[in-house]
Amino acid sequence: MIFNFGFGGIVILALLALLVSALRILREYERGVVFQLGRFWKVKGPGLVFVIPGIQQMVRVDLRTLVLDVPKQDVISRDNVSVQVNAVVYFRVVDPQKAIIQVENYANATSQLAQTTLRAVLGKHDLDEMLAERERLNMDIQQVLDAQTDAWGIKVSNVEIKHVDLDESMVRAIARQAEAERERRAKVIHAEGELQASEKLMQAAQMLAREPGAMQLRYMQTLGSIAHDKTNTIVFPMPVDLLAGLAEALRPRGQS
Structure with missing residues (x-):
């Protein structure tokens, strides 16, 4: 047709x-x-x-939130330790006009800016801060990125440091440092225990010195505690005042 x-x-x-x-x-x-x-x-x-x-x-x-994986960056910390750090960045477009007009490729530009910012911010901190204070470092990087990408209509909502890679020699050095720190704490705790024990012994000695008979009772209690072991022969001095008390008890009545 x-x-x-x-x-x-x-x-x-x-x-x-x-x-x-x-x-x-x-x-x-x-x-x-x-x-x-x-x-x-x-x-x-x-x-x-x-x-x-x-x-x-x-x-x-x-306009959805995009996840940007920042590749590993070689960072030299403030205490001159070389580490490799990677991170992940969450961002989204809040102003489409700026995102298209102000920058050619906003995703690539944000990626490159995140890499340089990661190196710049972490290079101002020591290695111990990188390992122990990640939350604060994440916040610092996020604030710097958000301030610089605001002109592009980009909102950086979150930054998370994923890994901090160290070489084997540095890992062993950190392990030795941790072991030395534990030993230091153990010695301090032991010294504090000795100090407290000496204070208690001093108080006990003062209390025993107030009554002469208290020392004798303590002496006899100590002998009773060590007398359970019948395999050993124990030689101990007999206090003169104790003998005098026994002689007084055994003396017939009426004799002076």
């Missing part, structure tokens, strides 16, 4: 094709930056968007 279209039919088909090509559908997380004759016109979306072919051009921008 052969269809014969006149001029009017061709015009209608051309208009329909033009209308279809002018329609764009943007998802909820997308925005369209529209340029009219090369100049910025407006940001459209989400939903059905009409773009005039040949006159207007539209660039899609994703």
Whole structure:
């Protein structure tokens, strides 16, 4: 079957094709930056968007949070220790107009800026701070990145340092340092125990010195505690005042 279209039919088909090509559908997380004759016109979306072919051009921008894996960076700490550090950066576009107009490729620009910022910020801290204070370092890097990417319409929401890689010699040195620290704490605890024990002994001696008989009772109690072991012979001095007390008890009544 052969269809014969006149001029009017061709015009209608051309208009329909033009209308279809002018329609764009943007998802909820997308925005369209529209340029009219090369100049910025407006940001459209989400939903059905009409773009005039040949006159207007539209660039899609994703507003979802993007995850950027920062590759390993060679960092020299403030105490001259060489380490390799990698991180992950979470960011999103908050101003589509700036993200398209102010920078050529906002994702690549953010990646390069994150690498240089990671080296610059960590280079100002010691190795111990990198290992023990990651939360504070993450916050410092995030604030620096967020301040610099604000002109691009980018919001850096979070930065997390993933790994801090050390060479084997440095790992062994840290292990020796940790072992020495534990030994130091053990010695301090032992010395504090000796000090407390000496203070208690001094108080006990003062209390025993108040009553002469208290020392004798303590002496006899000590002898009773060591007398359970019958395999040894114990030789101990007998206090003179104790003998005098026994002699007084054994003396018949009426004798002086």
